[in-house]
Amino acid sequence: KSARPNPPGPTLFSCKVKEAEPEQENDDFTLLKSLAEGQRSKETNETPVRESLEKEPYFPDESDSTKNRRLVEDYDSTKMENGKYQDDPESFRQVDGTPLTAEDIVQKIATKIYEEDDRGVFDRIVSKLLRLGLITDSQADSLEYEVAEALQDLITKNAKNNEIEDLGEDYPVTRGDQDDQNPDAKGEEEERKDGLQDLQYFPNFYRLLKSLDSEQDAQERETLITIMKTLIDFVKMMVKYGTITPEEGVSYLENLDAMIALQTKNKLGKTLGIPGIIPPTGKTPEDDDNTKAEAAKMQKEYENLKDSTKEEAPSTETRDHPGKSEIYLEAIRKNIEWLKKHNKDEGKDDYDLSKLRDFMDQQVDSYIDKGIIEKGEGETIKRIYGSL
Amino acid sequence: RGGRSGTELRKALVSVWLQCPSITRIYTVGESFEGRELLVLEMSDNPGTHEAGEPEFKYIGNMHGNEAVGRELIVYLAQYLCNQYQQGNESIIDLIHTTRIHLMPSMNPDGFEKAASQSGELKDWFVGRSNAQGVDLNRNFPDLDRIVYGNEKEGGANNHLLNNMKKAVDENTKLAPETKAVIRWIMEIPFVLSANLHGGDVVANYPYDETRSGSTHEYSASPDDVIFKSLAKSYSQFNPVMSDPQRAPCRKNDDDTSFTDGITNGGAWYSVPGGMQDFNYLSSNCFEITLELSCDKFPAEDTLKTYWEENRNSLVNYIEQVHRGVKGFVRDLQGGAIFNASISVEGIDHDITTAKDGDYWRLLAAGNYKVSAYAPGYLTVIKKVAVPYSPAIRVDFELESLVERKEEEKEELMDWWKMMSETLNF
Numbered sequence: 079k080s081a082r083p084n085p086p087g088p089t090l091f092s093c094k095v096k097e098a099e100p101e102q103e104n105d106d107f108t109l110l111k112s113l114a115e116g117q118r119s120k121e122t123n124e125t126p127v128r129e130s131l132e133k134e135p136y137f138p139d140e141s142d143s144t145k146n147r148r149l150v151e152d153y154d155s156t157k158m159e160n161g162k163y164q165d166d167p168e169s170f171r172q173v174d175g176t177p178l179t180a181e182d183i184v185q186k187i188a189t190k191i192y193e194e195d196d197r198g199v200f201d202r203i204v205s206k207l208l209r210l211g212l213i214t215d216s217q218a219d220s221l222e223y224e225v226a227e228a229l230q231d232l233i234t235k236n237a238k239n240n241e242i243e244d245l246g247e248d249y250p251v252t253r254g255d256q257d258d259q260n261p262d263a264k265g266e267e268e269e270r271k272d273g274l275q276d277l278q279y280f281p282n283f284y285r286l287l288k289s290l291d292s293e294q295d296a297q298e299r300e301t302l303i304t305i306m307k308t309l310i311d312f313v314k315m316m317v318k319y320g321t322i323t324p325e326e327g328v329s330y331l332e333n334l335d336a337m338i339a340l341q342t343k344n345k346l347g348k349t350l351g352i353p354g355i356i357p358p359t360g361k362t363p364e365d366d367d368n369t370k371a372e373a374a375k376m377q378k379e380y381e382n383l384k385d386s387t388k389e390e391a392p393s394t395e396t397r398d399h400p401g402k403s404e405i406y407l408e409a410i411r412k413n414i415e416w417l418k419k420h421n422k423d424e425g426k427d428d429y430d431l432s433k434l435r436d437f438m439d440q441q442v443d444s445y446i447d448k449g450i451i452e453k454g455e456g457e458t459i460k461r462i463y464g465s466l
Numbered sequence: 467r468g469g470r471s472g473t474e475l476r477k478a479l480v481s482v483w484l485q486c487p488s489i490t491r492i493y494t495v496g497e498s499f500e501g502r503e504l505l506v507l508e509m510s511d512n513p514g515t516h517e518a519g520e521p522e523f524k525y526i527g528n529m530h531g532n533e534a535v536g537r538e539l540i541v542y543l544a545q546y547l548c549n550q551y552q553q554g555n556e557s558i559i560d561l562i563h564t565t566r567i568h569l570m571p572s573m574n575p576d577g578f579e580k581a582a583s584q585s586g587e588l589k590d591w592f593v594g595r596s597n598a599q600g601v602d603l604n605r606n607f608p609d610l611d612r613i614v615y616g617n618e619k620e621g622g623a624n625n626h627l628l629n630n631m632k633k634a635v636d637e638n639t640k641l642a643p644e645t646k647a648v649i650r651w652i653m654e655i656p657f658v659l660s661a662n663l664h665g666g667d668v669v670a671n672y673p674y675d676e677t678r679s680g681s682t683h684e685y686s687a688s689p690d691d692v693i694f695k696s697l698a699k700s701y702s703q704f705n706p707v708m709s710d711p712q713r714a715p716c717r718k719n720d721d722d723t724s725f726t727d728g729i730t731n732g733g734a735w736y737s738v739p740g741g742m743q744d745f746n747y748l749s750s751n752c753f754e755i756t757l758e759l760s761c762d763k764f765p766a767e768d769t770l771k772t773y774w775e776e777n778r779n780s781l782v783n784y785i786e787q788v789h790r791g792v793k794g795f796v797r798d799l800q801g802g803a804i805f806n807a808s809i810s811v812e813g814i815d816h817d818i819t820t821a822k823d824g825d826y827w828r829l830l831a832a833g834n835y836k837v838s839a840y841a842p843g844y845l846t847v848i849k850k851v852a853v854p855y856s857p858a859i860r861v862d863f864e865l866e867s868l869v870e871r872k873e874e875e876k877e878e879l880m881d882w883w884k885m886m887s888e889t890l891n892f
Binding site: 402405406408409410412413416434437438441445448449450451455459 | 476477480481482484485486487492493494503505552
């Protein structure tokens with residue numbers, strides 16, 4: 079760019095030279111200048127090489143790997159053996175006409191539930207019994223507890239005979255409910271240790287149980303434990319039969335624990351919450367996860383049953399805006415799921431929940447300040463994040 | 467009636483943000499007359515910031531409160547983009563990573579509430595159209611068309627005609643708060659491409675809206691008539707109703723003679739002074755068109771799904787149009803950005819300017835062009851470019867300042883004098 083112009087002759091700066099003629103000096107300066115300009119104009123008429131669009135790197139293909147569903151290869155033939163009753167399982171007499179004992183009923187119900195993989199069986203039967211006036215509400219409660227026990231036994235028995243797919247190291251096979259049978263027989267501490275071993279992987283549920291330590295709560299505690307264990311076993315069964323993948327099972331159970339935390343918080347930690355925020359039951363194109371539908375069904379049914387026996391103060395937040403909380407919860411859940419999957423695909427470490435929570439809290443506050451969301455909405459969002 | 471309420475609108479936007487917080491942000495550009503926030507959901511890989519070289523895009527709906535389809539479609543679009551992003555849709559991911567997309571479902575929430583609260587099947591054609599003060603927001607913008615038409619005849623600037631923001635906007639009592647908020651928004655963010663969504667007909671309308679002669683119907687081409695037609699067509703071609711040549715007019719006596727291929731020049735259809743579309747083009751670098759999306763201004767709820775299906779591909783494809791023409795950076799010789807440099811295209815009497823990072827985006831249809839960059843105090847540089855339909859061609863400019871040139875000349879002379887004096891033993 080700075081090529082030296084060829085000097086035409088002795089030309090000088092006016093300020094430096096005393097002797098130069100003004101006229102000549104001007105001419106030469108102009109000449110120099112034009113030479114310099116000539117150089118420059120050559121350089122500006124360039125035709126640029128076509129450059130390709132600068133592409134920012136973006137993430138590699140993130141399409142959902144097909145969720146591997148196992149074939150029902152290991153169909154459990156022992157099921158047939160256990161569940162063979164010739165009479166109608168929902169009638170209340172044996173074949174020979176003698177009335178069924180309470181224990182018979184419990185066994186029949188448990189077996190039916192096991193065979194059909196459907197807890198709804200219990201509800202159908204119990205509501206029939208209640209309608210017919212054959213049992214009272216509190217008897218229905220005990221019945222539930224006993225059916226759960228019997229179911230446990232069935233599952234354990236069959237688990238011993240067949241290979242049950244582990245959900246991973248986190249969820250060992252439950253070894254039956256020997257701990258729950260006689261709540262008064264052992265010392266409190268021992269009992270707790272045994273009964274709650276399997277549940278240590280549900281920190282929020284565990285905490286809830288710990289808070290129910292009074293005499294009156296004992297029954298409720300036991301029932302909760304049984305229900306939880308039943309749910310775990312259901313999930314295990316579904317994994318075993320290939321209805322869901324182990325990952326889905328784990329994810330479902332993790333969500334369940336989170337849900338419990340949320341409900342517990344809503345109720346100030348004492349009683350299990352009423353349905354206000356339940357996992358979405360509708361199938362969206364995104365998640366073909368029927369475990370959630372199952373779980374939500376079960377939870378709802380449980381809570382319906384509970385409602386008739388216990389009075390509970392409704393959470394005002396969920397009463398006023400049940401739709402909003404649900405929608406927000408669903409949205410947050412989708413984000414977390416995406417983050418988990420996205421980081422896994424990228425080979426990164428698992429996302430940092432506390433960082434995300436802090437960031438979202440900050441954003442929520444900022445949005446409240448700017449009038450973008452209401453304070454109540456903000457609280458809801460923070461609460462959802464806080465419970466994760 | 468079809469459409470979410472204000473709280474439901476906000477709920478929908480917040481849900482998208484909660485689902486996709488890493489690529490979205492909600493902000494407000496101001497308040498309506500009755501104090502409702504004019505909410506915007508922005509989507510990009512770095513929400514909240516302008517990334518150098520990344521073009522900015524906006525959709526604005528419901529500036530006429532009783533024209534509700536656009537409002538709903540923008541919300542559907544936000545949900546769609548978020549869902550598709552998370553599901554690994556590569557072209558959507560690419561779009562969000564290379565564009566900053568701003569979505570304003572409702573510019574006139576007050577009008578919408580009024581229109582929505584009407585009972586019965588048939589809504590009045592006009593109730594809720596204007597804002598709470600009775601101002602038609604699409605006639606409320608400073609009329610820059612008149613100024614540019616004058617400049618065409620007598621000489622003068624061909625771009626950025628809004629002078630004296632203070633007088634023309636801040637202290638202008640004739641402007642509605644919604645209008646002011648949007649003007650400030652346009653001035654603050656270097657938008658490149660935009661569309662505003664209406665109802666009452668089905669067509670993609672492009673500048674100029676106001677006729678040159680002042681008559682009610684007259685084709686009024688802008689200097690960028692060619693690219694505008696292309697942009698409008700890029701929308702209409704994916705909307706089966708809009709592009710249907712056999713489509714009957716919305717109402718029996720409607721005059722749609724100006725419509726071809728689902729597009730129309732604004733003035734040819736009917737003259738609109740003070741509209742937002744032309745204001746964008748004449749006050750900023752943003753090219754905006756007007757989309758009329760439904761014969762029925764406020765259709766029933768169960769029809770919204772159909773409107774979404776009809777418009778989804780168009781809405782996405784139109785955003786992608788922002789990546790056309792020429793784009794790049796204007797810098798000085800030290801690599802520093804030159805803000806407000808002018809980019810001129812030979813044969814098109816409309817210049818655009820660089821944003822704060824020296825970045826620019828000049829939408830152009832396919833063809834060969836001479837593009838020049840100019841800034842006061844600098845020497846103009848001209849480059850020849852062959853532009854395809856898409857994607858945009860990168861053309862950077864390094865401008866030498868006049869001062870630098872003078873310094874250089876001085877230096878050359880000094881060198882020469884030194885050489886001479888040494889040779890001649892001065």
